[in-house]
């Protein structure tokens with residue numbers, strides 16, 4: 134019996150899907166099932182080809198079924214399929230850490246592996262707490278996140294995150310001492326901006342207000358996505374990240390960039406830190422590091438942070454933290470292939486070259502009456518639709534469903550369509566993607 138045939142025996146609801154309106158889906162239709170993927174396309178159970186407009190979930194920039202990755206996985210399984218990550222290690226993890234450090238901004242030379250974005254964020258928050266404690270500033274326990282921020286679903290990441298729907302069910306159990314900056318989205322000043330808005334750098338002054346409210350001596354770290362991805366490509370205003378950096382440095386607060394989406398090339402540079410010319414103290418990464426094929430994440434920290442952990446009071450273990458699968462041999466092997474391909478195919482440069490193509494294609498929809506805003510940076514874009522009269526998200530859902538019929542797998546949250554196509558997409562595919570979205574919106578009305 135093939136896997137596919139066995140699906141007939143699965144009872145409705147046995148599989149509880151993550152971040153999915155399960156009740157709605159189960160009532161209306163069978164699960165939306167993908168059966169294959171190659172290059173920039175998925176194939177669904179109905180045999181239809183779907184253009185992968187979000188690189189999976191922002192994680193497959195090299196496209197699907199890359200032969201070198203398949204080869205590396207097989208070879209690694211045959212050689213060293215698992216190695217304990219505590220006390221022991223293996224060559225691929227060591228050398229991948231070195232390669233990532235070499236790509237990171239200057240002075241960030243130390244890599245700790247995790248297995249997902251959520252784990253990477255929790256690791257980053259714990260590094261920040263540990264750093265201050267070793268320095269004798271254990272009272273620095275507060276974390277500052279940002280409205281509309283998405284930092285995964287661990288208790289730490291959820292607490293610093295700024296999405297009400299992800300928080301409200303768990304509200305009493307948030308991490309204590311968390312506060313939030315305002316998000317930087319002000320459509321009245323920045324709608325239809327190409328790239329970074331010139332208005333809004335002053336939002337960074339929120340941090341001075343929180344320092345005045347809580348006192349710097351209680352604040353451990355500020356965590357932001359350089360570009361807010363999951364909540365619809367909110368691009369940082371020019372000068373905003375620089376100002377955040379200055380205020381953090383002035384008050385001894387660590388700055389964490391959550392680069393789970395922006396890391397590994399999506400901004401046309403290894404990390405958004407380099408694209409925006411701002412070096413944080415900690416970078417989180419995940420997703421693209423392994424092209425989404427074997428889960429992997431991690432954090433990169435500054436020499437100063439690492440040195441502090443290595444020279445602090447002598448404990449048996451300096452940092453009581455880690456995962457069974459940290460630096461997993463399969464993930465590390467795939468990570469090497471991904472970096473090889475990114476280098477040999479010049480994919481960061483390719484992203485930089487595709488950025489204006491995606492920008493023009495996205496903004497060509499500015500005349501569509503249902504469109505409220507279009508934003509873009511690097512190989513990301515968002516088209517925000519005006520909510521339908523029936524309510525927020527109704528038009529968005531209809532667009533998602535119509536797009537499937539027209540051969541595109543879209544990522545729609547509420548009424549925002551987010552785009553993060555694979556780096557291997559052609560110029561024509563990007564143009565066609567947006568032209569199809571135009572037709573989809575026109576069909577839905």
Ligand code: PMP
Pocket residue numbers: 248249250251252254283284285286358362363391392393394419420
């Ligand atoms: N941080 C950011 C910025 C993300 O975009 C995501 C996932 N979209 C996460 C953290 C969480 O990653 P994961 O789903 O791998 O836990």
